[in-house]
Amino acid sequence: MSQSKDLGPLIAAEAGDSRNRAITSAINGVTARRWLGYGAVYVVLTAIAIVFMIPLLWMFATSLKSRSEIFAWPPSWIPEQPLWSNYAMAFEKYPLARFMMNTSVLVIFNIIGELLAVPLIAYGFARLNFPFKRVLFILMLSTMMIPGQIKLIPLYSIYSRLGLVNTYVPLVLPAFFGNPFFIFLMVQYIRTIPRDLDEAARIDGAGTWTILYRIILPLCKPVLAVMIVFTFLWVWNDFLQPLIYLNDFYSYPISVGLAFFRGRYSVEWNLFMAATLVSILPVLVLYFFAQRHLIGGIASLGLKG
Amino acid sequence: MATATWRTAKPQARREAIEGYISLLPWMIGFVGFTAIPLAASVYLGFTQWNIIEPPQWIGLDNYVRMFTRDPLFWQALKVTLGFVALSLPLKLVFGLGLALLLNLKIPGMNFFRTVFYIPAVISGVAVSLMWMWLLQPDTGVVNTMLYFLGIQGPNWFWDPNWALPSVAMMSVWKVGGSAVIYLAGLQNIPAHLYEAAQIDGAGRWARFWRITLPLLTPTLFFQLIIEMIDSFKVFTEAFVITQGGPLKATYFYLLYFYEEAFQNFNMGYASALALVLTIIILLATVFVNYTSKRWVFYESE
Amino acid sequence: MRIYGRMAALALLSVALLTVTSLGVLAQEPVTIEWWTVASEEFDEEVQRALVEKFNSEHTDVQVNMTLLPSSGYDERMQTTLGAGQGAPDVALFWITNWYPQALDLTELIENDPDIDPDMYLPGFWNTRVVWEDKIIGLPLGVGANFVMYNKDMFDAAGVEYPDPDWTPEDYNRLVAELANAEQRVWGGDRPRGPYRAIWYNMGARLYADDSSTTEGYLNSPESVAAYQWLWDLVNTNGTPTPADLEVLGTEGTGPVDLFLADRLAMATLNQGHMLNAMAEGKNFGIVPEPHIPGNTRHVNAWSLTASIWAGTEHPEAAWKWLKYWAGPEGQRFLMENGNLIPSIPSVLEEWEGAETEYGQAFLDVLELEQVAAWDNEHPCKATVLRAVEDIWDLINLNQIAREDIPATLDGLVPAADAALQECVGRLGG
Structure with a gap:
């Protein structure tokens, strides 16, 4: 602690973050160089941040313009007269709040599904031994390689026979079978966790499932955070699946709702951008709060081998 | 072989195998119920001619014969896609890792930066494509305007046959904020004691990166390599929205061809064959990477 | 026997009654x-x-x-x-x-x-x-339907006369050159969305034979050559927005209407939906059919x-x-x-x-004009064949081909076009 204190404001004063201490003590001593180094980091970060912010700023500017001003030349960054009413109009035109609520329901169920299925499956692949494991693993990976559109018609046929069209089931059920992307990610992650931990627990009398849920899972916090963030993002943006399976206008998610701003012949770009901007805010807010959990795991435990 | 080991296996191993299958159960149910059938259906359709509307007609290997012997578009699409994979894959891996290392620094305000760098991953579909067209517009776009002030005459980007593919690659690199998140998670799994030990040995930052961070991150790198490779092979939206495969078929990606055949040309049989061939190509590439992985991927647990 | 007859009659009657009532019930139950x-x-x-x-x-x-x-x-x-x-x-x-x-x-x-x-x-x-x-x-x-919408204010400002409904493709190019103002990023008129639409038909150009047998003598006919050379001339007026200009914020063909409404494109080939947009924006505009060649049948994409x-x-x-x-x-x-x-x-x-x-x-x-029956989706084979010959379209739009090379290039595209046509016709019919 004392060490981080004298390093000033640059270092997060996280107790027990031994890795931080390792890095900081490496640059300890040469104060001027340290400040210079961190200054450079900020310059680089800010420069990249500006590049990455441009689209958001541009969308924001477009959302406040009148239809003809968007295409005026020379193009302007700041609208002559910001039309805040575009936002009101976008919400008036279609029930965007309702659409976002629907998406939220889908997101929650998808996250629950992934959280239940993925750790279990990944643990099996990473830690347990059984015949045909490698073949099954390759098979699972290969389902990611098939172009999704090819499965559209047969899959629709199945759900239709089961009478599940115009319900959220086809949009939620797959999560409970585990997404191969997350399974693969978690397998890789579990494989980097030292086996000594399992062995120690087993000697203490813990069974397979206890080891998974008591030992492994708590160490997988960053990867679970990734799962939540990505599931949120993917479900939020998924257009094709809800389009194919839903009939009821008021059950549409926001991805489908946004598409209504694009007409058959033209697009009201200002309203479209306003609606898009509003719709991505929840994703960014979630990410802002979730990301602190991306930082953690073994590194912060200061685990000694 | 498998059954023989099964019978002779010790009870403990047998119990582990049962537990293994139990753990896989959710995935297996999903696979059998909702993936295997569509998969089998599309393999079957690859041997047929099907316009989606009327019943499919069996034509044997005709689709495959046509693909490999007299379909210049297939080869063009394959060439363009392989070129894209070769161009974008290394860029995405390097930039993603670099960004993650930067974001892993624990300095004040990092939460803000992490969120900002995630923005490109969040905006999807039409909006992001429009934004890029606007940025890269040859005369009025931001990029060429900036180049102009540096005394450089910028290219025509998407609208130049030689620059269209690199432009799409640039777009995909810009989205590395998403993959940086995964690297970030991987970085958390590197035990701190290793850094401490290395430091006691007097290793510098650079040495620590090469001797600890990189080797211990190889499982994540391996994951990223496979995933980004699959993604690159399946590049579609950018071409579909922005370039429509042009100009002069410079961005005529494999999946664009597949999509045109399936949904615009009503040639679902041929499209199914195309999809199967792509799947096999990606599978072969994955198996190859997996084969080499024994030499460079390091698992602490094994 | 009589009793059986009565029973039968009774049975018949009850069946009839049941049918009527059930029909009545069905009728009440809406479909x-x-x-x-x-x-x-x-x-x-x-x-x-x-x-x-x-x-x-x-x-x-x-x-x-x-x-x-x-x-x-x-x-x-x-x-x-x-x-x-x-x-x-x-x-x-x-x-x-x-x-x-x-x-x-x-x-x-x-x-x-x-x-x-x-x-x-x-x-x-x-x-x-x-x-x-x-x-x-x-x-x-x-x-x-598609037609040419022209912005009257822009014509007036440039001191150019409004297009005559009886105009030719050459007239179009001339007006484009007169109306364009490169400095202010103002264009005279847009380029066609693709070949073998109304203007191509008006110039007598067809993609393939009516019986869908071949593209030889159609794709490379003098009329087709003339149509592509007309496009070449249009591109070289430098008064027409390039694909990069058109697509900058409007994919999927919304570029022309967006530029038209922003007073940066004096003439654009648009449709009745765009006409409604222009009315809503209070534009001062007129409508003429797409240019034609006197003597030829005049077409419209409708x-x-x-x-x-x-x-x-x-x-x-x-x-x-x-x-x-x-x-x-x-x-x-x-x-x-x-x-x-x-x-x-x-x-x-x-x-x-x-x-x-x-x-x-x-x-x-x-x-009232003759319809281009084979518009965008009308005949799937048209799109397939066009895909095979798209290079010449791109080359002209990129200005990477000499005008005199157009006939030879079209000749060179015939085999690929024929192959695509035969494959498609074999599959979907003529």
């Missing part, structure tokens, strides 16, 4: 029809919802359930259900030719129905949009939406009730009065308010 549609400039969500409510309140035996889909996803949704052979709607827009085999043949229904008569509709649209292989597979809903019943429907009679309401005089009048539909039924079209305006009249004149 629900699934109807899929899109929201568009001509009919938005509210108008269509109002139409359904009106129909449902007027009918006790049939109730309609509306599913509104975004136009950008409508094709995928329809194709998935038609491909799966289940879950398709009873009534929907069948606007892609390839779907026609799954549309119910309406011939008998129309013959037995005094309310609907083929002669009620504009013949050009009836013949191109709903008659298919001797069957009637739908009713044409509304009309649409369309109507094909409103059809799915052949797999369980309630064809009930579906027909809704279809004829929606795409018949009642529905089209309702959508015209409460929305922006331009009806395909002359008796209703007479009441169209827009007809009194100058551009409305010009639009109606455009509808």
Whole structure:
């Protein structure tokens, strides 16, 4: 602690973050160089941040313009007269709040599904031994390689026979079978966790499932955070699946709702951008709060081998 | 072989195998119920001619014969896609890792930066494509305007046959904020004691990166390599929205061809064959990477 | 024996009674029809919802359930259900030719129905949009067409005379050159969206033989060469926006209307939906048909939406009730009065308010022209063949080909075009 204190404001004063201490003590001593180094980091970060912010700023500017001003030349960054009413109009035109609520329901169920299925499956692949494991693993990976559109018609046929069209089931059920992307990610992650931990627990009398849920899972916090963030993002943006399976206008998610701003012949770009901007805010807010959990795991435990 | 080991296996191993299958159960149910059938259906359709509307007609290997012997578009699409994979894959891996290392620094305000760098991953579909067209517009776009002030005459980007593919690659690199998140998670799994030990040995930052961070991150790198490779092979939206495969078929990606055949040309049989061939190509590439992985991927647990 | 006869009579009577009562019960139980549609400039969500409510309140035996889909996803949704052979709607827009085999043949229904008569509709649209292989597979809903819209204010500012409806492709190029102002990023006119549309047809150019046998002598005919060279000349006026200029914020062909509304494009090939946009923005504009060559038949890219019943429907009679309401005089009048539909039924079209305006009249004149039957989706093989010869289009637009190289390049593309044509015709028919 004392060490981080004298390093000033640059270092997060996280107790027990031994890795931080390792890095900081490496640059300890040469104060001027340290400040210079961190200054450079900020310059680089800010420069990249500006590049990455441009689209958001541009969308924001477009959302406040009148239809003809968007295409005026020379193009302007700041609208002559910001039309805040575009936002009101976008919400008036279609029930965007309702659409976002629907998406939220889908997101929650998808996250629950992934959280239940993925750790279990990944643990099996990473830690347990059984015949045909490698073949099954390759098979699972290969389902990611098939172009999704090819499965559209047969899959629709199945759900239709089961009478599940115009319900959220086809949009939620797959999560409970585990997404191969997350399974693969978690397998890789579990494989980097030292086996000594399992062995120690087993000697203490813990069974397979206890080891998974008591030992492994708590160490997988960053990867679970990734799962939540990505599931949120993917479900939020998924257009094709809800389009194919839903009939009821008021059950549409926001991805489908946004598409209504694009007409058959033209697009009201200002309203479209306003609606898009509003719709991505929840994703960014979630990410802002979730990301602190991306930082953690073994590194912060200061685990000694 | 498998059954023989099964019978002779010790009870403990047998119990582990049962537990293994139990753990896989959710995935297996999903696979059998909702993936295997569509998969089998599309393999079957690859041997047929099907316009989606009327019943499919069996034509044997005709689709495959046509693909490999007299379909210049297939080869063009394959060439363009392989070129894209070769161009974008290394860029995405390097930039993603670099960004993650930067974001892993624990300095004040990092939460803000992490969120900002995630923005490109969040905006999807039409909006992001429009934004890029606007940025890269040859005369009025931001990029060429900036180049102009540096005394450089910028290219025509998407609208130049030689620059269209690199432009799409640039777009995909810009989205590395998403993959940086995964690297970030991987970085958390590197035990701190290793850094401490290395430091006691007097290793510098650079040495620590090469001797600890990189080797211990190889499982994540391996994951990223496979995933980004699959993604690159399946590049579609950018071409579909922005370039429509042009100009002069410079961005005529494999999946664009597949999509045109399936949904615009009503040639679902041929499209199914195309999809199967792509799947096999990606599978072969994955198996190859997996084969080499024994030499460079390091698992602490094994 | 007599008793048996009585018993039989009694049995018959009771069966008859049962039938009648059960029929009565059935009649009271309304049939629900699934109807899929899109929201568009001509009919938005509210108008269509109002139409359904009106129909449902007027009918006790049939109730309609509306599913509104975004136009950008409508094709995928329809194709998935038609491909799966289940879950398709009873009534929907069948606007892609390839779907026609799954549309119910309406011939008998129309013959037995005094309310609907083929002669009620504009013949050009009836013949191109709903008659298919001797069957009637739908009713044409509304009309649409491409034409050239010109911005009168920009013409006045440049001191250029408005285009004459009788103009030629050369006139178009000349006006483009006169109207363009490179410094202010103002263009004279746009380039055609693709070859072998109205202007190509007006110049006598065809992609392949009428019997779909070959492209030799069509793709490389003197007329085709002339059409491509005209495009080359247009590109070289430097008064027309490049694809980069057009697509900068408007993919999917929305660029021309966006630039037109921003007063940066003096002439643009647009449609009635764009005309509505321009009216809403208060633009001072006029309408002329696409240029032609005197002596040749004059063409227009025109369309109507094909409103059809799915052949797999369980309630064809009930579906027909809704279809004829929606795409018949009642529905089209309702959508015209409460929305922006331009009806395909002359008796209703007479009441169209827009007809009194100058551009409305010009639009109606455009509808009289010969239709380019093979517009975008009309014949799937056209798109396939065009894909095979797209390079020359790109080369001209990129200005990477010399004018005198065009004939030889077209000759060189014939084998690839023929191969594509034969493959497609072998699969989908001529």
